[in-house]
Amino acid sequence: MYKTTKGLTKSTVREISGYKSESKWMLEKRLAAYTIFKQKKMPRWGGDLSPINFDQITYYLKATSTKGRTWKEVPTKIRDTFDKLGIPESEKRWLAGVGAQYESESVYHELKQEWRDLGIIFEDTDTALKKYPDIFLKYFGTVVPATDNKFAALNTAVWSGGTFIYVPKGVQMTIPLQNYFRINAKGMGQFERTLIIADEGSSVSYIEGCTAPVYSTDSLHAAVVEIIALKNARVRYTTIQNWSNNIYNLVTKRAVAHAGATVEWIDGNLGSKLTMKYPSVYLIGKNSSADILSLAIAAKGQHQDAGAKVVHLASDTSSVITSKSISGNGGRTSYRGLVEVSSRAQRVHSRVKCDALLLDEHSRSDTYPTIRVKNQTASVEHEAAVSKISEEQLFYAESRGLDAETANTMIVNGFIEPIVKELPMEYAVELNRLISMQMEGSVG
Amino acid sequence: MSKAGLEINNLTVETEGKIIVKGLSLNIAPGSIHTLMGPNGCGKSTLCLALTGHPHYTITGGNVVLNGKSLLAQNATERALSGLMLAWQHPISLPGIKISPFLRQVVNAHRVARHENPYSVSEFIQHLRRLMQQLDMKTTFAQRSVNDGLSGGEKKRLEMLMALLIEPKVLILDEIDSGLDIDAIKIVAQQLKLLAKAGTGILIITHYHRLLDYIKPDRVHVILEGQIVREGGNELALELERTSYEAISHV
Numbered sequence: 001m002y003k004t005t006k007g008l009t010k011s012t013v014r015e016i017s018g019y020k021s022e023s024k025w026m027l028e029k030r031l032a033a034y035t036i037f038k039q040k041k042m043p044r045w046g047g048d049l050s051p052i053n054f055d056q057i058t059y060y061l062k063a064t065s066t067k068g069r070t071w072k073e074v075p076t077k078i079r080d081t082f083d084k085l086g087i088p089e090s091e092k093r094w095l096a097g098v099g100a101q102y103e104s105e106s107v108y109h110e111l112k113q114e115w116r117d118l119g120i121i122f123e124d125t126d127t128a129l130k131k132y133p134d135i136f137l138k139y140f141g142t143v144v145p146a147t148d149n150k151f152a153a154l155n156t157a158v159w160s161g162g163t164f165i166y167v168p169k170g171v172q173m174t175i176p177l178q179n180y181f182r183i184n185a186k187g188m189g190q191f192e193r194t195l196i197i198a199d200e201g202s203s204v205s206y207i208e209g210c211t212a213p214v215y216s217t218d219s220l221h222a223a224v225v226e227i228i229a230l231k232n233a234r235v236r237y238t239t240i241q242n243w244s245n246n247i248y249n250l251v252t253k254r255a256v257a258h259a260g261a262t263v264e265w266i267d268g269n270l271g272s273k274l275t276m277k278y279p280s281v282y283l284i285g286k287n288s289s290a291d292i293l294s295l296a297i298a299a300k301g302q303h304q305d306a307g308a309k310v311v312h313l314a315s316d317t318s319s320v321i322t323s324k325s326i327s328g329n330g331g332r333t334s335y336r337g338l339v340e341v342s343s344r345a346q347r348v349h350s351r352v353k354c355d356a357l358l359l360d361e362h363s364r365s366d367t368y369p370t371i372r373v374k375n376q377t378a379s380v381e382h383e384a385a386v387s388k389i390s391e392e393q394l395f396y397a398e399s400r401g402l403d404a405e406t407a408n409t410m411i412v413n414g415f416i417e418p419i420v421k422e423l424p425m426e427y428a429v430e431l432n433r434l435i436s437m438q439m440e441g442s443v444g
Numbered sequence: 445m446s447k448a449g450l451e452i453n454n455l456t457v458e459t460e461g462k463i464i465v466k467g468l469s470l471n472i473a474p475g476s477i478h479t480l481m482g483p484n485g486c487g488k489s490t491l492c493l494a495l496t497g498h499p500h501y502t503i504t505g506g507n508v509v510l511n512g513k514s515l516l517a518q519n520a521t522e523r524a525l526s527g528l529m530l531a532w533q534h535p536i537s538l539p540g541i542k543i544s545p546f547l548r549q550v551v552n553a554h555r556v557a558r559h560e561n562p563y564s565v566s567e568f569i570q571h572l573r574r575l576m577q578q579l580d581m582k583t584t585f586a587q588r589s590v591n592d593g594l595s596g597g598e599k600k601r602l603e604m605l606m607a608l609l610i611e612p613k614v615l616i617l618d619e620i621d622s623g624l625d626i627d628a629i630k631i632v633a634q635q636l637k638l639l640a641k642a643g644t645g646i647l648i649i650t651h652y653h654r655l656l657d658y659i660k661p662d663r664v665h666v667i668l669e670g671q672i673v674r675e676g677g678n679e680l681a682l683e684l685e686r687t688s689y690e691a692i693s694h695v
Contacts, residue, residue: 391499396536399496400606401524401553410541410549414589417540 003061006187008054010034013157016060020126020160025137033146033156040150046305046336047274052248057189057220059158061103067124068108078102085211087180090426095207097122099179101192104160115173121166122177125193128164135166139197143226143254143282151250155191155224162192162223167202167233176205176238176424183212183219183247194225198233198261205236207424211271214244218273221247227255229263231285236264240427242434243271245301251277259285259314266422268295269304270434278336280309283317283345290319295419297435298331298363307336307368312378315346321353324416326435328359334366341378348378356386357415359408409436448511449473449645450528450614456505457487457494457670464490466670467506472614472645477636479656479681480649482667483689488649489533491667492618496530497523511613525557527613531603531620533649538590543602546590547572551609575608580631596623604632607639614645621655633658653685666692 002019004012013034017027042049068074071088082088082100091098097111099122106124115122121132129136146156163179183190198204212219221243229235235255243249249272255263265279281290296304310319325333333356341348356365367384389411397407413420413432420428450472457465464487472478482488494501495508497520508515515523538546551571552562563571573583579601591599600623607615617636621629636659640646648655656678664681666674666689674680674692684692 390536392536393538395498395520396532397538398520399498399524399530400550401521401557401610402549403521403553406549406553410546411538414538414540 001061001063004059006056006058008034008057008059008158012059016158016160019060022129023133026129029141029146030157033153036146037150037153037157040153042150043276046276046334047303049248049250049274051218052220056187058185058187059189059191060160061185061188062105063103063184064105064107067106069110071108074100074107078107081182081184082108082180085180085182085209086426090178094175094424094426095178096173096175097177099124099163101161101179101181101190103183103185103188104190106161111177118171119168120171120173121164123164125162125164125195126160128195132164132166135197136164136195139195139226139228141226143228143256144224144252148252151222152224152252155193155222155252158189159191159193159224161190162194163196163206163208164194165196165204165206167198167204169199170201171199172202173204176207178207178209181208181210181221183221183243186215186217187219189220189222192223194223196225196227196235196237198227198229198235200231200233203234205238207238207427208240210239210241210243212244212247215246218246218248221249221251221272223251225251225253227263229255229257229261229288231258232260233258234262236266237279238266238268238423238427240268240423240431241271241275245271245273247272249275249277251275253277253279254282255280255290256282256284257288257290259287261285261288262291263289264291264293265308266293266419267306267308268419268423268431269306270297270431271302272304273301274303274305276305278307278309278338280311281319282311282313283319284313286314287316288314289317292319292321293419293422294321294323294335295416296323296325296333298325298327298333300329300331303332303334305334305336307334309338310340310350311338312341312345312348312350315344315348317345318349320351322418323352323354324357324419325355325365326357326359326412326415327363327365330360330362332364332366334368335384336368338370338372339380339382340372341375341380343374345375346377348375348380350378350380352382354384355415356384357412358386358388359412449476451509452495452506453509454506455491455494455503455508457490458502458504459490459500463504464670465494468667468670468672469506470647470665470672472647474613474643474645475640476663477640477646477648477659477661479661479664480647480667481651481664481681481684481689486667487670488667489618492530492533492616492649495523495616496520496528525554529607529610529612529615531600531607531615531617533618533622535591535599535603537592539592541590542586543588543590544569544572544586547586547606547609550606554610572609575605578608578635579605580628581605597625597628600624600632601628604635608635611639611642612644614647615639616647616649618649619651620648621650621652626654629655630658653681656681
């Protein structure tokens with residue numbers, strides 16, 4: 001095991017970069033980002049970030065020196081964790097490639113041969129920096145620069161692990177890739193960096209899963225995800241975040257879509273203490289489109305400040321944002337969204353639909369939409385609704401012989417069904433199970 | 445001694461501070477078919493919802509006994525599992541909940557309550573298909589959402605499908621015939637007769653005679669202002685066709 005001492009200084013940044021034997025280019029990027037991080041103020045909007053103590057966090061922790069291309073090579077204790085999460089089993093059954101990150105480093109990464117033969121690159125981000133510096137340097141930090149926000153700067157300074165995907169021109173990945181992120185240590189910061197490049201006319205679907213066990217000490221997850229969808233490419237990025245309730249989950253996710261490209265974010269937030277995450281798409285090419293599905297579930301002690309951003313910079317671009325949130329047991333969800341249409345973007349279509357479900361009086365839901373339209377030809381719709389589980393629905397199900405808890409869970413699952421149906425079956429089943437667990441005891 | 449079936453004794457029901465059902469009594473023996481007829485607002489739907497345990501309707505007097513056990517202390521779920529089923533006049537939409545898994549959960553809740561093994565997915569699908577065939581329904585129907593976006597007739601067929609799945613001891617149908625075309629009415633009548641033959645006591649609430657042309661009730665009850673004012677055989681229903689509720693109640 002190797003770890004840096006608690007807290008963050010310039011020398012921590014040098015230590016991480018040095019330990020990884022990185023190029024000078026990367027070290028300088030990191031150091032510049034560190035300076036930006038120190039200068040930037042904490043965001044004053046969103047959730048309560050005041051409990052975060054940057055001096056109490058371990059910024060880099062490598063649990064094992066080995067990284068496997070077979071699960072046998074992964075140390076037993078770590079392998080057991082991923083076994084319990086069903087990762088190797090899923091890999092066999094329905095995934096093209098799988099990565100697994102434990103604390104700061106990737107412990108497993110493998111792409112099936114048939115996909116490697118097509119020239120697809122699927123690596124952890126550290127390996128990609130060494131093996132494919134040309135592509136890496138061309139795109140790294142171009143979508144989310146360190147100057148974007150305090151946590152993007154922090155990530156750029158201390159990033160470790162993450163996923164790097166390159167899909168060559170015209171290659172269609174018909175089955176998904178997945179990376180699974182696990183934080184196991186206390187007071188730990190996980191700062192993975194993900195970079196996905198879909199070359200012209202290609203398509204790829206990537207799934208990200210996250211969990212952590214519950215400790216009394218808070219941990220921080222501050223990732224950055226950058227997606228570049230080149231001309232006519234199609235990228236789908238699915239996240240099911242089920243962090244334990246002591247994780248601050250502050251993630252910057254952004255994509256650029258070139259002409260004719262489509263980017264889809266499916267963003268499911270179930271866990272964490274506080275999540276602030278707004279997957280974004282910059283539509284920079286004509287006829288490009290964005291489709292964002294956001295799902296947030298907040299139970300006791302949780303605040304999900306989630307949403308989406310779409311910036312229409314080119315003509316004939318379209319976007320759809322669908323947000324569904326559920327607050328129960330005193331939990332809080334907020335939808336925070338932006339739709340922006342630039343003056344030079346003609347004939348833009350955008351539709352935003354936010355539905356919030358409140359399970360009880362102690363829970364809370366807010367909507368903070370921002371719409372900026374600078375072109376008269378745009379059509380932008382925004383629709384928002386807050387509802388409770390209707391007494392009539394509940395009674396109808398009960399009068400058929402279902403107990404109140406089953407009826408409640410069923411109605412909640414029905415509410416999020418439009419999003420769940422877009423998930424791989426395994427995740428849909430898991431999500432329904434998690435919801436019934438969260439609903440347990442919530443019916444008086 | 446209590447008899448089998450449903451016994452409603454001197455029942456009074458209040459909602460929003462108003463007494464709607466005023467001392468109503470009605471017995472439905474296993475396998476018998478009854479009709480309850482009456483004008484709008486006479487308390488038919490209130491009676492139905494109160495019997496099933498709707499929280500907005502309070503039973504302030506009398507008793508309801510199903511197979512010897514009072515239902516009054518039971519909640520809606522328990523009453524349903526005891527064997528009382530209401531086919532709703534206006535079934536409620538459950539968006540995003542697919543018919544097939546919903547029905548499986550419902551039928552298995554009843555099977556477990558009756559100490560029978562719950563259906564596996566494949567057993568259930570087979571059983572469901574058979575029943576859907578009996579009701580002349582397409583199997584793709586089971587992939588839609590419960591009542592959400594269904595036509596009036598489709599909703600009524602779904603209520604019937606649930607009745608066939610649940611096989612209740614007593615089935616109350618609140619205007620099952622509204623929204624159904626004549627072919628569907630024939631099918632529903634035929635299925636109800638089969639249910640009765642198998643022992644289900646049936647109470648059909650209707651305004652119209654159409655359904656009764658295909659299913660002869662053993663007993664017809666006329667309700668007016670929350671009370672049963674006339675009772676008789678099928679000839680009473682025919683008489684109602686020709687005259688009015690007002691006229692008939694003063695005979």
